[in-house]
Amino acid sequence: MxxxxxxxxxxxxxxxxxxxxxxxxxxxxxxxxxxxxxxxxxxxxxxxxxxxxxxxxxxxxxxxxxxxxxxxxxxxxxxxxxxxxxxxxxxxxxxxxxxxxxxxxxxxxxxxxxxxxxxxxxxxxxxxxxxxxxxxxxxxxxxxxxxxxxxxxxxxxxxxxxxxxxxxxxxxxxxxxxxxxxxxxxxxxxxxxxxxxxxxxxxxxxxxxxxxSLNSFVTMKISFANMIASICENFPEGNVDDVTKALGHDSRIGAKYFRGSVSFGGPCFPRDNRALARLGMDLGKEMALPEATDKINNSQLDRVLTIINNLDPRGLTVGILGLAYKPGTNVVEKSFGIALADALAERGLPVIAHDFHARIPAVMSMNQDIEFTDSVEECCKRSDIIIVALPCAEYGNLPREVLCESKRPKVILDCWRLNKLSDFADVAKVIALGTGDVQKVANKSFSPPLVQPFKVS
Ligand SMILES: NC(=O)c1ccc[n+]([C@@H]2O[C@H](COP(=O)([O-])OP(=O)(O)OC[C@H]3O[C@@H](n4cnc5c(N)ncnc54)[C@H](O)[C@@H]3O)[C@@H](O)[C@H]2O)c1
The missing domain is CATH 3.40.50.720 (NAD(P)-binding Rossmann-like Domain)
Known part of the structure; x- marks a missing residue:
């Protein structure tokens, strides 16, 4: 043809x-x-x-x-x-x-x-x-x-x-x-x-x-999983993976895009969902589902900022692993990593980041100046709080030797639960997002104690 x-x-x-x-x-x-x-x-x-x-x-x-x-x-x-x-x-x-x-x-x-x-x-x-x-x-x-x-x-x-x-x-x-x-x-x-x-x-x-409709439905599923994840965090033994994996076995629900992590982004999901809401509103319909999806998605950044706040981050450097909106691309449109890096830097925290493909687009799209590292090891070495923000396979293998060598205790916040965090429990404070780890950390604020509250928008 x-x-x-x-x-x-x-x-x-x-x-x-x-x-x-x-x-x-x-x-x-x-x-x-x-x-x-x-x-x-x-x-x-x-x-x-x-x-x-x-x-x-x-x-x-x-x-x-x-x-x-x-x-x-x-x-x-x-x-x-x-x-x-x-x-x-x-x-x-x-x-x-x-x-x-x-x-x-x-x-x-x-x-x-x-x-x-x-x-x-x-x-x-x-x-x-x-x-x-x-x-x-x-x-x-x-x-x-x-x-x-x-x-x-x-x-x-x-x-x-x-x-x-x-x-x-x-x-x-x-x-x-x-x-x-x-x-x-x-x-x-x-x-x-x-x-x-x-x-x-x-x-x-x-x-x-x-x-x-297809993209709006998938985003609704992602926001649902994120909502369940935030509930699991309130129970010491809560674990969103156990819940969504079990739910996913039901063929009416299915396991794909049902992970419970951070916000969805990229050039299609957020805007297709909003477009469905717009279409319905123009037709005089009640569009509560796509609107709720959007609202939950927009609240994910604050959910993670609150956890970081509870760690008392003053004087600490935050390292973010992953700035693209998904693995294997350099597109950073509406990515969680960018929003998080911008929000932390805006609040005066030193931020350093690593991404395999998106460094230049990230620099161009960010409001704040942050530092980049060439390797995962360097990012982990120079950060006090290490945040796994993207589900790249490489971020599921954090360099243990780097954490062992560190003079200051580090925190790992794994938003995608890629790492077997129990292997790091002796060398770092470990938090798997969507699990009871979040509540435990909130209860025991990281030292030094808070003097001035770290404001979360
Ligand atoms: N990128 C995705 O993941 C994706 C997925 C599904 C759907 N879409 C949709 O596909 C469409 C294109 O998306 P994209 O990401 O490839 O866009 P893009 O901006 O990467 O590429 C569009 C290209 O079209 C060219 N162009 C514009 N007007 C032209 C014209 N009159 N003649 C010739 N070339 C012209 C531009 O120069 C550009 O190279 C959008 O509607 C998008 O929503 C994109």
Whole structure:
């Protein structure tokens, strides 16, 4: 199949590489010349594990251009994966998607050969029709549903595992303007997917509602687990893992994304949840579920700050392991580690941090100046309070020798319970978030005693 991928960002560049590596002639389009040049040199324009290797497997079938019309005219299907940034009120802006639709429409003006346009960007329910299709029809002079077909088909992938998630989806969602368009896209996906996902085909608006509902439901599950974790912390033998693991065995609930830790972040979860709330509010509905999810999520920072406060942190250095919003990515958007580092530094505490990939984006997005270390060991060595803020496997193996050598007793606050903390109990005060450790520490304030309360917002 000859395909165009319009928008070669965090999602579009892995997708273009996957299409080409699996045999499709792929033309990538981006308005940023450096991105086009990088793809043409088979260099990843974004950080994504495995993308570099995948680009080298594209066998001459991938090229990039900034000429959208040329790409569309030489393709049977155009995928549109441009940004849809959040507006202040929680909805998504269509300015880039609308501009792309108009350009595609002009490229198809007067052409009679069939063309399928697939919108992959996240949009507000109703906007594919009201904005995207409207712009496409007006620029092309053709009604969608005959020569030109449109599908809305969002991806459920996470940065850091984009390639695996794309090749092994749990579900495939196709909103279609007409059944021939939906079938063409479903057949195309069959050439890519290595799992055997359920393909759900439906009216475009239902696919739009499904996309944001799915992320909103997952975030509701995360906030539920975090709520249970905060309850477990009030009992000496409380342990959120015991509770959520048992609950997860019930197939109505399931174990995924049910860990009980800190807030969720990233470029999709928080905003998709807010968008569902916005949609419902605009329709005059009671949207208590997504609102509560958001509220619980926003309270996670204070939950951890309160624990640190109870340790009497004055004069102590806090080390934060992990600033990205999830392992394997350099994206720090709405990440817990960044929010925590900023909050502690704002309160005058010395903060040092380590992250495997996100150091530069972290520096650029933080309000406060903090120090970075090149290794986990150095971060642990120089910190009095070590906080495991990200579930990276490497942070589950804290360097015991460093803690043994320290002249001052250290505290380990493991937000993800990655380390076997009993192994450290002789050399550090250990706190597993979501367990009774939290209450024990709160009862025995770390010395020196508090003189002035450490204010938690
Ligand atoms: N990143 C994710 O994890 C993820 C997951 C699911 C859905 N999404 C959705 O996918 C969409 C894209 O997200 P992203 O993270 O890849 O964005 P991004 O900002 O990383 O990349 C978008 C790219 O589109 C290009 N672009 C914008 N307008 C263009 C135009 N008219 N022609 C050609 N190129 C154009 C930009 O230059 C940029 O390179 C968003 O709607 C997002 O919500 C993202």
């Amino acid at each position: 000859d395909v165009a991928v319009i928008g070669l960002g965090k999602l579009g560049s892995p997708m273009a590489a996957i299409f080409a590596s699996l045999g499709h002639n792929t033309i990538g389009v981006d308005m940023v010349p450096a991105t086009v040049e990088k793809i043409n040199r088979l260099e990843p324009p974004v950080f994504e594990p495995g993308l570099k290797e995948l680009l080298l497997q594209t066998g001459g079938r991938l090229r990039a251009t900034s000429n959208l019309a040329e790409a569309v005219q030489n393709s049977r299907i155009s995928f549109v994966i441009v940004p849809t940034p959040s507006e202040k009120n929680g909805s998504f802006s269509m300015k880039y998607a609308e501009a792309a639709a108009r350009e595609i429409g002009f490229a198809l003006l007067g052409r009679t050969d069939p063309h399928l346009v697939v919108l992959t960007s996240t949009v507000m329910p109703g906007d594919t029709d009201a904005v995207f299709i409207k712009a496409l029809e007006s620029a092309s002079g053709q009604k969608v549903g005959s020569n030109i077909g449109v599908c809305y088909s969002p991806e459920f992938i996470a940065l850091g595992t984009c390639i695996r998630d794309f090749l092994h989806p749990d579900l495939v969602l196709i909103g279609e303007s007409d059944s021939a368009s939906g079938k063409l896209l479903a057949d195309f996906y069959q050439t890519l997917h290595q799992s055997n996902p359920g393909i759900s085909r439906m009216a475009i608006v239902n696919a739009e509602i499904t996309k944001i």
